Every structure is written in structure tokens, then in C-alpha cells.
Amino acid sequence: MxxxxxxxxxxxxxxxxxxxxxxxxxxxxxxxxxxxxxxxxxxxxxxxxxxxxxxxxxxxxxxxxxxxxxxxxxxxxxxxxxxxxxxxxxxxxxxxxxxxxxxxxxxxxxxxxxxxxxxxxxxxxxxxxxxxxxxxxxxxxxxxxxxxxxxxxxxxxxxxxxxxxxxxxxxxxxRPAYRALLQEFLRGLDLDEPTRERIEINPLRVLDDKRPEVREQVAKAPLMADHxxxxxxxxxxxxxxxxxxxxxxxxxxxxxxxxxxxxxxxxxxxxxxxxxxxxxxxxxxxxxxxxxxxxxxxxxxxxxxxxxxxxxxxxxxxGTGFAAAPRCEVFGVALGEPAERRLFTMIDELRGAGVAADMAYGGKKLKGAMKDADRSGARYALILGERDIAAGSVQLKDLAGGDQTAVPLTELTATLKERLSR
CATH class of the missing domain: 3.30.930.10 (Bira Bifunctional Protein; Domain 2)
Structure with missing residues (x-):
């Protein structure tokens, strides 16, 4: 609604x-x-x-x-x-x-x-x-x-x-001499009353009139460039x-x-x-x-x-192709509550290192969270589960190519910055 x-x-x-x-x-x-x-x-x-x-x-x-x-x-x-x-x-x-x-x-x-x-x-x-x-x-x-x-x-x-x-x-x-010359020219045209009043206040404004019928009449007006x-x-x-x-x-x-x-x-x-x-x-x-x-x-x-x-x-x-910097380069997906807690700190650390990062919220399952990752426009997804935490690593998935590799948590920031710079 x-x-x-x-x-x-x-x-x-x-x-x-x-x-x-x-x-x-x-x-x-x-x-x-x-x-x-x-x-x-x-x-x-x-x-x-x-x-x-x-x-x-x-x-x-x-x-x-x-x-x-x-x-x-x-x-x-x-x-x-x-x-x-x-x-x-x-x-x-x-x-x-x-x-x-x-x-x-x-x-x-x-x-x-x-x-x-x-x-x-x-x-x-x-x-x-x-x-x-x-x-x-x-x-x-x-x-x-x-x-x-x-x-x-x-x-x-x-x-x-x-x-x-x-x-x-x-x-x-x-400009005063040119103004007088322009006024003399404009007074001889067939213009509506508001425009005629403008001639006396500031005749240059008449030259700025966008109406075709006015532009046609002022086409031969004297020009400031000549004076x-x-x-x-x-x-x-x-x-x-x-x-x-x-x-x-x-x-x-x-x-x-x-x-x-x-x-x-x-x-x-x-x-x-x-x-x-x-x-x-x-x-x-x-x-x-x-x-x-x-x-x-x-x-x-x-x-x-x-x-x-x-x-x-x-x-x-x-269609120049000029684009804003991405709002999300890396998207985190947590499998289970312990992983959510650890991933939350990882995302904050990545942001502190200058990487645009976001994550799935609301305890979503893997399928729903990966849909969020695709919609985010991120290049990579971080998938973290309890087994990954125990192994001291995280799954890094290329969302365009589909390749997925385990990256040690101690090397994650450096790995991502190197890949994103390509």
C-alpha cells in the first residue's frame, strides 16, 4: 500500500x-x-x-x-x-x-x-x-x-x-547607449502589452523571450556585441x-x-x-x-x-557509463546465530578498511540470504557457518562467476581489497 x-x-x-x-x-x-x-x-x-x-x-x-x-x-x-x-x-x-x-x-x-x-x-x-x-x-x-x-x-x-x-x-x-538603441528598435515591433512594459524596464529581457513570435521579431535587433x-x-x-x-x-x-x-x-x-x-x-x-x-x-x-x-x-x-561507487561490494551470509554474531564484526571491520559491505538481517535461511546478496549488486558473498568459524576461514563466493573458495579469516581483508582492485 x-x-x-x-x-x-x-x-x-x-x-x-x-x-x-x-x-x-x-x-x-x-x-x-x-x-x-x-x-x-x-x-x-x-x-x-x-x-x-x-x-x-x-x-x-x-x-x-x-x-x-x-x-x-x-x-x-x-x-x-x-x-x-x-x-x-x-x-x-x-x-x-x-x-x-x-x-x-x-x-x-x-x-x-x-x-x-x-x-x-x-x-x-x-x-x-x-x-x-x-x-x-x-x-x-x-x-x-x-x-x-x-x-x-x-x-x-x-x-x-x-x-x-x-x-x-x-x-x-x-550599456546605456546600447539600451537606448535597443529600446528604439523594440518600440517599433508588434508586441503584447506586458512585453512593451518590459522594454521600458529592461529591454535585454525581451531578447531572452522564448516565444517564437517574439524571437522572430527581434531577430534583427541591434546586438550588444557590436556596441x-x-x-x-x-x-x-x-x-x-x-x-x-x-x-x-x-x-x-x-x-x-x-x-x-x-x-x-x-x-x-x-x-x-x-x-x-x-x-x-x-x-x-x-x-x-x-x-x-x-x-x-x-x-x-x-x-x-x-x-x-x-x-x-x-x-x-x-549513456556515458559514468556510475556511482557501489554501495555494496561484499555481502555477508551467516548460517546460524554464532555465525551471525561473528559475521557482524567482520562486516564492520571491512567497512573500516574501506570496503563497502552489507549483510542479510532477520535470521534468513541460505536461499533467501543469497537472493539478498544478488539484489545488493555486490561482487562477492561471504558465507560463514559454524564449521567455517572452527576452521578459522570463510567461504568467498564470486557472485558473477560462481566460484567459491575458503579464505583464512586473517587474510580476508587483504584478499578482498586485492580482488576488488582488479
Missing amino acids: SSSFPTPKGVSEYVPPRADLFYAIRAAFAEQARLAGYGYLELAVFEDTNLFRRGVGESTDVVSKEMYTFEDRGGRSLTLRPEFTAGVLRSVLANGLHKQGALPVKVWTTGPAFRAERPQQGRYRQFYQLDLEAIGSDDPRVDAETIAIASRWYRSLGLTQIRLMLNSLGCREC LCDACQAHHDRVRELLADLGIEWEDSPTLVRGLDYYTRTTYEFEHPLLGAQSAIGGGGRYDGLSEDIGGPALPGIGFGLGLDRTILALEAE
Whole structure:
């Protein structure tokens, strides 16, 4: 009988064995971040609503349509985080990390984020991201570093069809003139009233509109790439040179603006063609004015958010063969109560030696316990009876080939580690 409480609609929930893959790819990212000098940051799941209004932008769909906002018992307006960057920057400032050492502050975090969207494959109301941020430097090498970390992680998972889309959104010096030019163009189009209102608030958001009828009309809109100031053009050229030096391929995407207001200069997105309409599996960019927007000092920054849900979908679509470490390598089967007691300590000793081990519970007979061994996915079964205890040995059975041999208890751990390493 199933529970009368189903999984909440729009939640990307993971259970074994798929959850093992979720954990493994997250652990693989943690190692890439560590190798590049990024420290782990554990964030609050909810923030003051104004953090997102001021940081992400009132004109974005995220803020205007998709946030889960509520009042707490003190009447304060709080919001479940719809993205990570604003919260990471808030935490860096609140904890004074930008004052404690050399810049940039390099941190990463992970967890769920929340948006009130129409659920579909790859788009959820509760979804999971890996977030990495470098705060306090405008060096183009930092831009290229963040892209390289994400690219190396995707490659480590075996993904081969990732496409990197790259653009520059200029800065607060050159964007105003482009904004006026874009507004003049957009005002002449046949657009609905909400879109026309968006032209006056943030016209770049219109370029991000996914509706075919809008995309067709804006196809000939002026592009930021053609109106960069000398400093932004030099920055963009340098980022591309650095990516070429690293052997990272990209495609220039002059219409790429992404969905958040804080982006400046370098903006990028990772796409996977096998995911259809939800092909974007991660992306990021520079946000050099965000710190000032939320009341902090001038601190340039760049970072990204990579979707764990869509990365898993991409792995499954490509069939890469990337797999989590086995939850069980050795499964113990005891014949009789004395053997159960001895086997219990043996399993614990194996775990202490780094071997993933489990055993049958509930006093099962040999047949039932061996079925459990097969279901566990273990490579070997340990079969222990009173005669084995008296002989100081245990039966080691290869569950794939069926071979079974007696192994002295004093040699068991070494024997298993040697066989499992093959």
C-alpha cells in the first residue's frame, strides 16, 4: 500500500539507485572546486525578499512570477532562494570574507533552489544546482577559470556533446547607449502589452523571450556585441584567447543574455542538444555591480550555476557509463546465530578498511540470504557457518562467476581489497 501523501508536484526527488548517481556527480564537482582553491559555503535556504528584488531584478520572470515568498511570524517578507549568487554574495559580505585575505574570495555551494514554474522534464519547482563564485577580481583569467572548472567537470563525467555559448553584455559605461538603441528598435515591433512594459524596464529581457513570435521579431535587433566599449571588447577578446589557450571550444552567441539582471561583460551557457527545449544545463557570467546593488562595496564577481537535474538527464541521454561507487561490494551470509554474531564484526571491520559491505538481517535461511546478496549488486558473498568459524576461514563466493573458495579469516581483508582492485 502506497502512502496517501504523494511527492509534491514539481519536485525533483531522488531515491536509490538514481540518487547514488546524484551524489557521485556532486562529489566529482567538489573535487574539481577543491583543486582550483574554492572553499565550501553552506547557505541559508531563505533570504530577505528584497535581496532578490534588488539583486536579481524586478523585471525578471524569476522575481515577478516565480518566487516562493511568505511572511514569517514577525511579519518579515522572506523568499525561498530562486538562485544562489545573490545569497552567496550576501554571505561573503555579512561574514567579511572579502576582508580576510587575498581577492578574489573563491567559494562554492550546492543544494535546492525553488521557482514556481510549470513542471516539465528538466524544469522543476524544487531543483538542484552547483554554484561557484569568485568575488573581488575583474581579471579575465578568473572568467576563464570558472568556465574551465565547469568544462572539466562535464568531461570528467564522460559528457561529449556539451556546447559552450559565449557572449559579452558590456558594462555600465557602454550599456546605456546600447539600451537606448535597443529600446528604439523594440518600440517599433508588434508586441503584447506586458512585453512593451518590459522594454521600458529592461529591454535585454525581451531578447531572452522564448516565444517564437517574439524571437522572430527581434531577430534583427541591434546586438550588444557590436556596441561594446574598448575596455569591454578587450576583456571579451582576452577571455576568448584564454579559452583557446586551454583548448576549450566555444560558440559566439550575441543574443545570449540569460534570465537575470545582474550580468555584465562575460556571459556564458552550457547546452546539451539531446535535452530538447530544456537544452541549457548550466551557465553563468560576470556581475560587477551586484555588490553595490545590495548595499555592499564595489566588488566585481563572476560565477555560475550548473543544474544537477539536467546534468543527470544529459548523462542518461548520452549513456556515458559514468556510475556511482557501489554501495555494496561484499555481502555477508551467516548460517546460524554464532555465525551471525561473528559475521557482524567482520562486516564492520571491512567497512573500516574501506570496503563497502552489507549483510542479510532477520535470521534468513541460505536461499533467501543469497537472493539478498544478488539484489545488493555486490561482487562477492561471504558465507560463514559454524564449521567455517572452527576452521578459522570463510567461504568467498564470486557472485558473477560462481566460484567459491575458503579464505583464512586473517587474510580476508587483504584478499578482498586485492580482488576488488582488479
